[in-house]
Amino acid sequence: MPTVLVVDDTASIRFLIRTNLELAGFEVGEAVDGLDCLERLRADATSGTLPDAVTVDEMMPRQGGAETVAAIRSDPALQELAIVMVTTQNLPADIKRGLEAGADAYLTKPFDPDDLITTIGTAIDARAH
Template sequence: MARIVVADDDVDVRTLVVLKLESSGHEVVSVENGAQAVERCRADRPDLVVLDLMMPGMNGLEACAAIRSDPSVAATPVILLTARAQAADVDAGLAAGADAYVTKPFSPRELASQVDALLQRAAG
């Protein structure tokens, strides 16, 4: 079981992600924006973070960069989950330090598979 922080300003998407990850046996904390995600990462030291790209205040790219710049959580795997699917958006996400980029609409099974793959890679 992994501890995962999920940040998305869309309550329906957030609920779907939380339900899927909890049904896979993970402990999930959900927040509404990037600033809260960074705060929870620093406080909880999760095993993985799922960030929406477009959120009010601190967006997913900024949150990812903040996580990467903090030595206490810099190694935490990050998945960007977003409706932005242009090549430039993917490049920007990966350049900000994301380990994976999943586009909406998304398959909950695909997301769970990405989560499992990143957790296995981080473990070892």
């Protein structure tokens, strides 16, 4: 069963993403911002229990999404994780920033639940090869 860490500062969005992923058969963890995400991922790497993917919001306190994605990509223990940005930031410059930071895919809110599942699954499959 694939696992996903959902990173968003809004509890209702984390719940929405979690629910959709669980209904599709994923195991889901949560983090409230970029720093919380990195702490959890580094602890998971130490214990050998990294998730298969991470969804990351852009607008979060303490550390935003693109910065978090760049930090994941620069950490040898984490850099192979599939990363999907899931955010309201939908300008071409926002999308470019997220993808250049290292996100595998970029999905804007509001999202279609089927698109969320497909996008995460595709990102996981691409990183597995």
